[in-house]
Amino acid sequence: MSIAEVEVLRELLGERLLGSSSFRGDETVRVAAGDWFAAATLLRDEPRLRMNHFIDLTAVDYPEREERFDLCLFLRSHLTNRRIRLVTSVAEGQSVDSLCPLWSGANWAEREVYDMFGVRFRGHPDLRRILLYEEFEGHPLRKDYPIDRTQPLVPYREVEDIGKLPPFGLEEGQPWSRIQWGERLQGRDRQVSPAIALQTGQRRALTQSDAFPKAGDKAEAGPDAASSGTPSPSPSGGGD
């Protein structure tokens, strides 16, 4: 539909326009990384194009290619309401010119591409990580970054003899069921979640049906329970 923009670019760039495509109504032109800034300048300043509305800048990773990153710049002209996408390929370690002098919106977009893909932009005023933290290693949107890798700033606590590492110690977390404060205050029960109880041999949290130990369990419940001297209440009364 909007072939006109592509034709104008072809006329101006000539051989330097590596290719163009129209897929589902999206016009895409491809240039070499060295022509990235020049092509973007043309798109903004050429009177027949006037792409003055910065829409987005992102990248796609193709790890099997030599120039593995595709930088995609999305532009719109508010005067004509036409859109175009400018694409270039960048190899790892190669840097391209920053578009910040053309559209100030490119600032954060380029920082994000640097953060997520590791593509560097020459002349960017403030190229540092934006979504992730300084200490983060690697660039997570690269295809070779494993999705389940974690880089916590505060290391997980080491707890012995436990299969799964929670971010808190055994006694600190919220029990699985609601705390039964009456029991806890009397020292009759220290409740932990069923999973931890299973692993550590502690007594697990009370549920409705086994809210209180049966008569047979009383002896092994320890001196605490025996010396408190309260008669064992009915299960229905103690549940809540």
Next chain:
Amino acid sequence: MEAIEAYEEEEGVLELPSEPMRLAMGPSHPAMHGTIRMILDLDGERLLNVDIQPGYLHRGFEKSCERGTWNQVFPYTDRLNYVSPMLNNIGFALAVEKLCEIVVPERGQYYRVVLGELARICDHFTCNGAAAMELGAFTPLLWLLKVREWIWDILERETGARLTHSFGRIGGMAAPPTAEFKESIRSVIPEVRKVLGELETMLVRNRIFIERTQGVGILKQEDALSMGVTGPVLRSTGIDYDVRKATPYLVYDRFDFDVPVGHDGDNYDRFMVRIEEVRQSLRIIEQALEQMPDEGPVSIDNPRITLPPKREVYTTIEATIAHFKLVMEGIKPPVGEVYSYTEGGNGELGFFIRSDGSGTPYRVRVRPPCWYNLQACRGMLIGHLISDVVSTFGSINMIGGECDR
């Protein structure tokens, strides 16, 4: 430092020599909605420079999308702009449908329009209520949240969930409208209009409100375009760019509605643009309910795209196979990449998707409108007082889930 000199000249009085103070605001600040950090350089109470540091809510949306099926992205999109999740659902569905060249049946399109506009009303009301609250007016927030509850009741009846609906599907919606769909919305619309009137009576001519919002956080037109600002923030500067009008999707070209624009691009204009947009959304909903067919499917009938009805899955072998293939392998869009954009609650919500022909997305890039609106916030803040930070920040309506993804 120029700002200091200008300030001293303007005052014309003897100023004590002072060093700029550096103050960290956030990431968890009681007056800011959203977890975000701002490093403020202050001269007294006046801002010399701001460094906005987003990212505290980054959950790896784009990376997570690359390991499921296409339909499994919908729950993630709910959690982008969690104030209007339905608009995100629709935006992503439209992107995949553009790649697959699917056109949803007419009833489904109207259904999407109505649900989406309801979500937009929620979004604008939440933002405006919070904006008023930040200036000390607590009542409007409660009034507007009351309306939001009514709308959420409708959405809950339709989708089963109040907030994270996950109701969009590629090729349609998860379920057809309920029997009382039209009636329940028609009963709420006059009430919403009434609350809007009350809000304007109470707030818009209030002197404190006007003085705190007019002339604060000004954004210029050319800056806005160059910054990539869209949505109500862009329209408040006087640029009439609304995706629903500029490049109509769904059935938006059949409705008669206006695009409200502001004049100065300050906090007051942003507030008023949102109020007016709620009115326009109500108009769209009324027309859509009028035109929406009562019978017919809301999803396309293609066993490679949409799940077959559960009854058939249990009784026929074809549906069983289709169900199995869709759940285990997912939809397989053709190879290619498209950029599809819709008008979200905060502006142009774009999805740039790349398919390699398999059942898993190769790349899903969301263009979050908040991201660029927040970037423009720095220019709005410099030169203003520290007490304007919260209200200006509120008026651009940054939603952490969408901004940080």
